[in-house]
Amino acid sequence: xxxxxxEDVVDAQIVVDDAQITLTTxxxxxxxxTQLAIEMxxxxxLNPVNTKQEPLCFAETEVRRAQIALRLHxxxxxxxxxxxxxxxxxDEIRALKKHTNRL
Amino acid sequence: MQYKDxxxxxxxxxxxxEAEIKRAYRKLARKYHPxxxxxxxxxxxxxxxxxxxxxxxxxxKRAAYDQLGENFRAGQDFHAPPGWDxxxxxxxxxxxxxHGDFSDFFESLFGRGFERRAETxxxxxxxxxEDHHAKVMIDLSDAVKGATRDVTLRMPSIDADGHLSxxxxxxxxxxxxxxREGQRIRLAGQGARGGGGGAAGDLFLExxxxxxxxxxxxxxxxxxELPITPWEAALxxxxxxxxxxxxxxxxxxxxxxSGKKLRLKGRGLPGKPxxxxxxxxxxxxxxxxxxxxxxxxxxxxxxxxxxPRVTVRSxxxx
Numbered sequence: 001x002x003x004x005x006x007e008d009v010v011d012a013q014i015v016v017d018d019a020q021i022t023l024t025t026x027x028x029x030x031x032x033x034t035q036l037a038i039e040m041x042x043x044x045x046l047n048p049v050n051t052k053q054e055p056l057c058f059a060e061t062e063v064r065r066a067q068i069a070l071r072l073h074x075x076x077x078x079x080x081x082x083x084x085x086x087x088x089x090x091d092e093i094r095a096l097k098k099h100t101n102r103l
Numbered sequence: 104m105q106y107k108d109x110x111x112x113x114x115x116x117x118x119x120x121e122a123e124i125k126r127a128y129r130k131l132a133r134k135y136h137p138x139x140x141x142x143x144x145x146x147x148x149x150x151x152x153x154x155x156x157x158x159x160x161x162x163x164k165r166a167a168y169d170q171l172g173e174n175f176r177a178g179q180d181f182h183a184p185p186g187w188d189x190x191x192x193x194x195x196x197x198x199x200x201x202h203g204d205f206s207d208f209f210e211s212l213f214g215r216g217f218e219r220r221a222e223t224x225x226x227x228x229x230x231x232x233e234d235h236h237a238k239v240m241i242d243l244s245d246a247v248k249g250a251t252r253d254v255t256l257r258m259p260s261i262d263a264d265g266h267l268s269x270x271x272x273x274x275x276x277x278x279x280x281x282x283r284e285g286q287r288i289r290l291a292g293q294g295a296r297g298g299g300g301g302a303a304g305d306l307f308l309e310x311x312x313x314x315x316x317x318x319x320x321x322x323x324x325x326x327x328e329l330p331i332t333p334w335e336a337a338l339x340x341x342x343x344x345x346x347x348x349x350x351x352x353x354x355x356x357x358x359x360x361s362g363k364k365l366r367l368k369g370r371g372l373p374g375k376p377x378x379x380x381x382x383x384x385x386x387x388x389x390x391x392x393x394x395x396x397x398x399x400x401x402x403x404x405x406x407x408x409x410x411p412r413v414t415v416r417s418x419x420x421x
Contacts, residue, residue: 008275009251009275009276009277010274010275010276010277010290010293011277011290012276012277012278012279012288012289012290012308013279013288013289013291014279014281014282014286014287014288014289015286015287015288015289015307017286017287028231029231031230031231063234064234064236064307067233067234068138071136071137071138072136072138072139075132075136075149075153076129076132076133076136086139090138090139
């Protein structure tokens with residue numbers, strides 16, 4: 001089965017969910033402007049690791065939250081407050097499903 | 104290519120009003136949005152619904168489509184006749200609706216004058232491709248030791264008849280050792296292509312570990328049940344015990360009861376920190392099928408003054 005060149009193999013890295021990235025890296029990964037990122041923080045969509053000091057840092061998991069909020073806005077016309085609510089409800093549904101799967 | 108019945112896709116009659124079409128589209132968009140829906144084919148359905156709305160919401164496109172499509176049914180072979188759109192002028196995408204890929208059918212009708220992001224000389228800009236997310240199941244041994252595995256991703260798409268089909272795409276992935284259930288692994292650059300020279304997005308695979316016949320997995324820890332004899336439990340013993348990384352000699356203290364958990368620190372899934380391996384003792388009963396075996400049990404009964412139910416009796420009576 002082996003014997004293929006290493007070039008064909010894609011390396012995967014474990015995503016460490018609480019690994020921290022700077023605001024600049026975050027904006028690049030999530031395709032948002034700094035201003036939009038800060039607005040998302042104000043609406044509770046994103047939770048930076050450190051609110052009281054510069055520069056802002058985010059956990060790795062926050063990138064996906066920003067992307068989901070952007071898509072909800074783009075595709076369903078949801079504003080930031082609505083996106084924050086939608087994300088919180090989806091978190092709650094996920095937690096409930098996990099709990100019922102364990103029973 | 105095949106004709107697509109956009110009215111059927113949105114679920115409205117051909118004489119539906121703009122308000123009815125908008126209402127129907129919004130309901131389906133909420134239902135099939137890939138970030139919200141848990142359906143396997145949500146993304147394909149969402150794109151299909153968006154494409155239909157793109158045509159039906161625009162009076163000019165809708166009129167041209169109606170004129171063209173009166174004699175067609177979904178799934179029929181279709182070619183746009185020359186000059187079919189004479190007299191119609193098509194604008195670019197509005198704020199609401201689908202952004203991205205359109206079917207061959209749509210492209211054949213509206214692709215010429217239709218602006219898509221980063222495709223016009225005026226508006227070209229770089230954008231990073233979207234990240235993709237998928238789930239993958241691996242064996243416990245892959246999680247313990249790492250492995251190179253072929254991971255096949257199935258991208259659902261909907262044909263003109265509304266039938267679901269899957270396009271398969273296989274990647275050879277080096278799975279790192281120590282990955283836990285529910286963790287994500289990132290394959291850089293394996294997501295959607297970017298535009299205008301922008302970087303490709305990443306592919307995130309959420310890992311599930313297939314059930315193992317012996318080990319139960321909980322985070323980084325492993326659990327399994329080790330059967331021992333009554334004399335090993337009573338007198339203590341040193342027992343050769345399997346672990347994911349080879350056998351070890353496990354010391355059973357004298358007087359070990361069934362259900363006791365013995366922890367082998369760091370012998371679970373590798374990582375920072377490594378998980379532990381918990382051995383749960385189960386005292387196995389030797390069968391009393393021969394006369395000699397029965398004699399041994401009777402001797403134990405006579406010689407050992409042992410009542411295991413004292414506490415049960417005192418607690419159980421009210």
